[in-house]
Amino acid sequence: MTRAIEMAKYDPQVTDYIRQDTRWPRELRTLRSLLIGGGLKEAYKWRAPCYTYGDANVAMLASLKQTCTLSFFKGVLLTDPEQMLVAPGKNSQSARVLRFRSVREIEALESSVQRFIREAIEIEKSGVSVEFRQKDELEIPDELLQMYDQNPRLKAAFDALTPGRRRGYVLHFNGAKQSKTRLSRIEKSIPRIFEGKGIHDCICGLSKRMPRCDGSHSSDH
Structure with missing residues (x-):
């Protein structure tokens, strides 16, 4: 026993x-x-x-x-x-x-x-929790705000992400110098955002480092 x-x-x-x-x-x-x-x-x-x-x-x-x-x-x-x-x-x-x-x-x-x-x-x-700085410091790019106006569901999906995932996307979007590039990055990320995934999260289910992607999807099987 x-x-x-x-x-x-x-x-x-x-x-x-x-x-x-x-x-x-x-x-x-x-x-x-x-x-x-x-x-x-x-x-x-x-x-x-x-x-x-x-x-x-x-x-x-x-x-x-x-x-x-x-x-x-x-x-x-x-x-x-x-x-x-x-x-x-x-x-x-x-x-x-x-x-x-x-x-x-x-x-x-x-x-x-x-x-x-x-x-x-x-x-x-x-019950102590971590106070994430990005709650006050996130600088949402104008291109994403404009996309919110076009698709209110996108804002709801983005706000539902964990603080770390939101921060990851904002860093990714703001890392582009040109507005055209920022807009492109946002458009490519929309499917991930609606799935509740972060910019570096695995979406194929093959990663051995879940939830992060380790490139397993590109490996030969």
């Missing part, structure tokens, strides 16, 4: 994910044990191991080419005096990542990882 209860903590899809991994299976198993042992529930979301507390997504595991990563959705709120956590991208405001290249590295930081997990759970219990 005890073993049955223990096995129930592990999502079979995550087990398959780790079993099929050829880069960091031992590292993934080690981090998995720490996350579940820390009180998080395991799930398989966006084709990757995800760890939750209540209804909140707390952390994710990923097997990348150079490293195995443990990311915290609200990592920016974690206490990190040694600055071990890093932003996954230059415009990332919430998520923070730990990168590992061996089980030995994980074991050396085990107490810190456990502390991050405990604090991440306490953050969810408290």
Whole structure:
């Protein structure tokens, strides 16, 4: 009975994910044990191991080419005096990542990882959320505002996106110097926006780094 209860903590899809991994299976198993042992529930979301507390997504595991990563959705709120956590991208405001290249590295930081997990759970219990700067700083391009007038549903769909996805699109649109190019970028992005996808999200379902696209759709099968 005890073993049955223990096995129930592990999502079979995550087990398959780790079993099929050829880069960091031992590292993934080690981090998995720490996350579940820390009180998080395991799930398989966006084709990757995800760890939750209540209804909140707390952390994710990923097997990348150079490293195995443990990311915290609200990592920016974690206490990190040694600055071990890093932003996954230059415009990332919430998520923070730990990168590992061996089980030995994980074991050396085990107490810190456990502390991050405990604090991440306490953050969810408290209901604290990340205050995204883009809520006040997003400069919606005129071309998108004009498109809103033509298609009110587009504004509703854009506003329904997560703050990070909205910011990604605005950065993409405003990155074009000419109005014609900005308009072209917006028109090409409309199908994604209506699907609730971000500029870098996978839409083919083949990415191994869901929800982000890793180019798998262009791979030979």
